[in-house]
Amino acid sequence: MPVASTVLADRYELGRQLGRGGMATVYEARDKLLDRAVAVKLLRVDGDATARRRFAAEARAAASLTHPHAVAVYDVSTSEERPYIVMELVRGTTLEHVIDGQGRLSTAQVVAVGSQVLAALHAAHRRGLVHRDVKPANILLPDGVVPSRPDELPGVKLADFGIAKATHEATVGLTMAGQVIGTPRYLSPEQVRGQRATPQSDLYATAVVLYEMLAGHPPFEHDSAVGLALAHREDEPPPLDEIRSGLDRNLVTLVHQALSKDPADRPADAVEMREALLRSQPVASGTHVLPGPDASTQVVPQRDAPPATPAAPGRRSPRLLRWVVVLALLAVLGVLATQVLTQPSAPTAEPTAQAQDPSEGAGQPAGAGDAPAQEAPAVDAQPEGQADPPPPAEAQPTAPPSAEDPQPSE
Ligand SMILES: Nc1ncnc2c1ncn2[C@@H]1O[C@H](COP(=O)(O)OP(=O)(O)OP(=O)(O)O)[C@@H](O)[C@H]1O
Numbered sequence: 001m002p003v004a005s006t007v008l009a010d011r012y013e014l015g016r017q018l019g020r021g022g023m024a025t026v027y028e029a030r031d032k033l034l035d036r037a038v039a040v041k042l043l044r045v046d047g048d049a050t051a052r053r054r055f056a057a058e059a060r061a062a063a064s065l066t067h068p069h070a071v072a073v074y075d076v077s078t079s080e081e082r083p084y085i086v087m088e089l090v091r092g093t094t095l096e097h098v099i100d101g102q103g104r105l106s107t108a109q110v111v112a113v114g115s116q117v118l119a120a121l122h123a124a125h126r127r128g129l130v131h132r133d134v135k136p137a138n139i140l141l142p143d144g145v146v147p148s149r150p151d152e153l154p155g156v157k158l159a160d161f162g163i164a165k166a167t168h169e170a171t172v173g174l175t176m177a178g179q180v181i182g183t184p185r186y187l188s189p190e191q192v193r194g195q196r197a198t199p200q201s202d203l204y205a206t207a208v209v210l211y212e213m214l215a216g217h218p219p220f221e222h223d224s225a226v227g228l229a230l231a232h233r234e235d236e237p238p239p240l241d242e243i244r245s246g247l248d249r250n251l252v253t254l255v256h257q258a259l260s261k262d263p264a265d266r267p268a269d270a271v272e273m274r275e276a277l278l279r280s281q282p283v284a285s286g287t288h289v290l291p292g293p294d295a296s297t298q299v300v301p302q303r304d305a306p307p308a309t310p311a312a313p314g315r316r317s318p319r320l321l322r323w324v325v326v327l328a329l330l331a332v333l334g335v336l337a338t339q340v341l342t343q344p345s346a347p348t349a350e351p352t353a354q355a356q357d358p359s360e361g362a363g364q365p366a367g368a369g370d371a372p373a374q375e376a377p378a379v380d381a382q383p384e385g386q387a388d389p390p391p392p393a394e395a396q397p398t399a400p401p402s403a404e405d406p407q408p409s410e
């Protein structure tokens, strides 16, 4: 076991232990070459050559992922046959620690954490990288702060991308027919069935985390790992709104949908799930969730969403024209009505003639004064004028948000 003085590859000087998981120990360390603080995760499980190769391959894939809400992987190597990963050091705590300490989180925090996790997952999925181990212990919180806005930075950092597969499956055998190793609190039904994890499995695990943040406990709990795994495969989660009142209905529906046993019944992808989550955000004082300082925190549409329908050219013009005419006529009739009312003895005027040449009307004797009755036909004569609403916003179709990928730093 390495001690404080251990230096890996004559480069990474290990310091204090940051944490310890099922297979690895994580140390704070100093990269002497680049003179920066890093975290080093050193596997305790040796594994065979194949396992090490797979581990290295997965770590390389994880290293290709750069995202504000993913822990950056800097390097991967082996020391005395034991693989290790050098990654971004996150000083703070984990979501697991926060939930253990305080139980439920506010809805705003749940939406913020969930949307940031899903943004990172989206970036991974589009690279063909499945996380496979989304859980509160892998959601790191810099400075121990739980974000309460989706655009809040630094926000959360999702750790261990893709690495779980390389380690668990290669060296331990995470799921074999009927056999489950590890804590299957976040294990998708298909993984329990021994099938490969897919992006849909990550969505399921994210839903378990969302459920846990809202309820203060996960949807399924069991004394034995096998019982827990079977619950994921067979049981319906207790309805969230029976556990916590006052939750947004859409939020409850989304979490339960993403907990569907059949992957096909879950949201189509991380983007869709993130959008739905952001829509369930309780909106304060008529404001909307704003795009964050980096594009990754924007509300992103489905990637295969239909293109925005462009504004039909000229569609707005006839309606606008009609209203200009109507308003002009109303103005003219208003002038006429004023004249009639202020000259009660004048004879009935020819409104149109007066309107065309006001100077003539000024010297005309006043008519009998039933001008209002004569104004009506003039207004009615405008085609469809009264049927249309005023022209402003309604006539300008709002383009859906950009379908661009939300990950700026990839
Ligand atoms: N990049 C990091 N920066 C700072 N601390 C970290 C980092 N990565 C992990 N840790 C800490 O080390 C602990 C152990 O991490 P590790 O990934 O080995 O185990 P785990 O995720 O808790 O469980 P499992 O072994 O099932 O994956 C984490 O809970 C966290 O407290």
Ligand SMILES: [Mg+2]
Binding pocket: 021, 137, 138, 159, 160
């Ligand atoms: Mg971890």
